[in-house]
Amino acid sequence: MTARFRLRQALVIARLEMKRVFLARRSLWIYALAMLPAVLFLGHAIQLRYELREARQGGVVAPAVIETVETGMSEQQVLDVAGKPGQDRERTIRRSSRREEQGKEIFETREVRTRRMIYFDGSRRAYLWFEDGRLQSKDVRTLLNFAEDQEVYAGVFQYFYLRLAIFFGCLGIFLNLFRGEMMDKTLHFWLLAPARREVLLAGKFLAGWTAASVVFSAGALVAFAAMLWPHIGAGAEAYWQGAGAGHAARYALAAVMGCAGYGSLFLAASLWIRNPIVPAAVLLLWEASSGFLPELLQKFSVLYYLQSMCPVPAPLEQDVPALLRLILAPAAPLSPTLALLGLCAFSALVLWGAAAGVRRIEINYSTD
Amino acid sequence: MAVYKRGYQRYEGPRAPHAERLLVLPREAWRRLTAQRIVTALLALSCIWPLLCALFIYIANHAELWAGLDRGFSRLLAIDETFILTFMKVQSVFSVLLAALAGPGLISPDLGNQGLALYFSRPISRLEYVLAKMAALVWLLSLVTWLPGLVLFVMQASMAEAGWALAHWRLGAGLVLGFWLWVALVALVALASSAWVRWRLIAGAVVLGFFFVLPGIGVLVNAIFRVAWGSLINPLQAAYGVWCALLGAEMPAGLSLLTGLVSLALMGTLLSLALERKLRPVEVVR
Numbered sequence: 001m002t003a004r005f006r007l008r009q010a011l012v013i014a015r016l017e018m019k020r021v022f023l024a025r026r027s028l029w030i031y032a033l034a035m036l037p038a039v040l041f042l043g044h045a046i047q048l049r050y051e052l053r054e055a056r057q058g059g060v061v062a063p064a065v066i067e068t069v070e071t072g073m074s075e076q077q078v079l080d081v082a083g084k085p086g087q088d089r090e091r092t093i094r095r096s097s098r099r100e101e102q103g104k105e106i107f108e109t110r111e112v113r114t115r116r117m118i119y120f121d122g123s124r125r126a127y128l129w130f131e132d133g134r135l136q137s138k139d140v141r142t143l144l145n146f147a148e149d150q151e152v153y154a155g156v157f158q159y160f161y162l163r164l165a166i167f168f169g170c171l172g173i174f175l176n177l178f179r180g181e182m183m184d185k186t187l188h189f190w191l192l193a194p195a196r197r198e199v200l201l202a203g204k205f206l207a208g209w210t211a212a213s214v215v216f217s218a219g220a221l222v223a224f225a226a227m228l229w230p231h232i233g234a235g236a237e238a239y240w241q242g243a244g245a246g247h248a249a250r251y252a253l254a255a256v257m258g259c260a261g262y263g264s265l266f267l268a269a270s271l272w273i274r275n276p277i278v279p280a281a282v283l284l285l286w287e288a289s290s291g292f293l294p295e296l297l298q299k300f301s302v303l304y305y306l307q308s309m310c311p312v313p314a315p316l317e318q319d320v321p322a323l324l325r326l327i328l329a330p331a332a333p334l335s336p337t338l339a340l341l342g343l344c345a346f347s348a349l350v351l352w353g354a355a356a357g358v359r360r361i362e363i364n365y366s367t368d
Numbered sequence: 369m370a371v372y373k374r375g376y377q378r379y380e381g382p383r384a385p386h387a388e389r390l391l392v393l394p395r396e397a398w399r400r401l402t403a404q405r406i407v408t409a410l411l412a413l414s415c416i417w418p419l420l421c422a423l424f425i426y427i428a429n430h431a432e433l434w435a436g437l438d439r440g441f442s443r444l445l446a447i448d449e450t451f452i453l454t455f456m457k458v459q460s461v462f463s464v465l466l467a468a469l470a471g472p473g474l475i476s477p478d479l480g481n482q483g484l485a486l487y488f489s490r491p492i493s494r495l496e497y498v499l500a501k502m503a504a505l506v507w508l509l510s511l512v513t514w515l516p517g518l519v520l521f522v523m524q525a526s527m528a529e530a531g532w533a534l535a536h537w538r539l540g541a542g543l544v545l546g547f548w549l550w551v552a553l554v555a556l557v558a559l560a561s562s563a564w565v566r567w568r569l570i571a572g573a574v575v576l577g578f579f580f581v582l583p584g585i586g587v588l589v590n591a592i593f594r595v596a597w598g599s600l601i602n603p604l605q606a607a608y609g610v611w612c613a614l615l616g617a618e619m620p621a622g623l624s625l626l627t628g629l630v631s632l633a634l635m636g637t638l639l640s641l642a643l644e645r646k647l648r649p650v651e652v653v654r
Contacts (some may be wrong), residue, residue, distance in 0.1 A: 026570075036585065037588060149419065159584070160587070162585075164580060179567075277572040
């Protein structure tokens with residue numbers, strides 16, 4: 001038997017398995033998990049486009065005009081400087097106040113005439129709040145902030161996609177490859193086929209990896225496109241022609257390699273350990289706490305190599321307590337090529353261990 | 369009497385009280401839970417943090433041990449709501465891991481072997497069945513949550529100056545009440561996943577996913593839409609908000625006691641409905 005023949009066998013097994021992985025009802029939740037960020041970014045893009053259209057309909061003022069408006073100005077002064085606002089709403093409210101007079105507390109209620117004007121300068125909205133004809137507050141909110149959206153995408157990709165979606169997706173896909181067959185009582189068909197166990201393992205891994213890579217890299221790319229969509233005409237084209245395409249490719253590559261890293265681990269765990277949930281939980285906690293570990297230990301996590309492949313560093317989590325921030329010391333990232341090679345070597349090593357596991361596997365349909 | 373004359377005769381002997389009969393279910397479930405070595409190992413592992421906390425309380429109450437150190441150190445050793453919240457956060461992770469290991473085996477074997485019809489042919493209602501199964505898990509989770517917490521509170525009360533317990537009763541009450549809510553939620557998640565997912569491994573993964581992926585989705589919603597209501601679908605954040613309110617600690621942004629409670633109540637209701645839908649004594653004959 002030549003290596004070429006075994007490769008062909010592995011490819012046949014992969015093709016047969018692929019149908020099972022892609023079309024199984026058990027895999028539907030993985031599609032949902034992979035596409036969730038894309039759906040949310042798409043929803044955000046639709047919301048932004050709607051808000052922009054609404055804001056543009058009300059008229060656009062020069063950005064400098066918004067800067068000149070200051071609190072304390074009268075309504076007429078603001079109207080003279082900025083012109084007719086995009087949105088203008090007036091109403092009268094009742095406001096209670098308390099004062100002391102000769103040692104007695106006196107509660108008073110008076111009517112206050114309020115007015116809210118909204119101006120739009122093409123990317124920012126200024127909310128001006130008047131009380132009794134005077135500007136009390138000015139709140140400027142950026143509707144279109146490309147840099148912020150890129151940072152949000154980087155955070156979503158590294159905190160949600162890599163740590164949770166790909167992690168749990170691979171857990172579902174790769175546990176199903178052998179343990180699922182054990183549960184369906186169909187594994188013996190594969191073991192009776194005239195193919196080496198290692199070839200079976202390679203075929204199944206190839207099927208799982210292809211399916212997971214297609215689903216998760218597609219999810220990452222669709223989410224990236226949805227993030228760019230509202231910025232078309234406002235810097236997205238220039239970004240895409242510059243570094244954008246490269247960034248998208250690196251995110252997709254990180255997703256593919258994440259599937260290889262976590263997939264090989266879960267496949268090996270399903271062959272070596274009867275209850276792979278325990279190592280999965282340990283791995284989840286290890287990966288979640290990797291940022292707090294010493295630099296050397298951080299290199300023993302899949303996430304370290306995946307984050308090295310990402311083009312934009314993830315923003316620091318907002319809810320990390322101050323004490324933990326002090327000990328948070330992310331290790332210096334590797335170059336993307338080294339990270340890719342490192343993950344390939346890691347996956348190959350784990351699969352080599354899995355091959356030893358598949359050689360000793362015995363049919364025991366009663367355990368699951 | 370000849371064999372052919374032995375027809376059906378109702379059992380007329382002494383009968384155990386209803387509650388005692390019902391206790392058979394949790395007893396059996398408990399026996400099955402503790403038979404898993406991994407559950408026992410994790411139970412032992414989850415005692416490490418309470419032991420460390422006990423050591424912390426001992427050191428905090430023996431000023432002579434750190435007499436040479438500066439005053440700032442005494443603030444670090446305060447037994448206050450921050451200490452209790454840290455204890456609760458760590459133990460809640462252990463409770464989720466325990467539920468992921470122990471929970472899936474509670475209902476799925478009964479469903480898989482079509483045993484529900486046998487259960488419900490006896491005078492046991494569906495609610496009683498769920499409560500009985502839940503009792504075993506609740507007891508297991510109590511061993512790592514409010515029971516060690518209460519021991520720590522009593523230990524601190526006995527070591528601190530007189531009147532500490534009265535002045536800080538809210539810490540003890542908040543700890544117990546907060547953990548009761550948490551244990552009920554975790555047990556419901558474990559039972560619902562056990563009822564819906566026949567495969568134990570995947571059911572365990574679903575429990576982990578509920579407590580790790582849902583918070584991720586909540587953060588995702590908050591980050592993409594620049595809102596704060598995403599925290600409402602985050603069970604960890606909702607429970608943390610309730611704990612903070614019960615202990616009198618500073619509330620996390622975007623949450624109040626009411627929103628936290630409403631969020632937890634909604635999750636509990638949905639999980640109960642999921643359980644109710646699946647637990648039907650129906651046997652499908654193909």
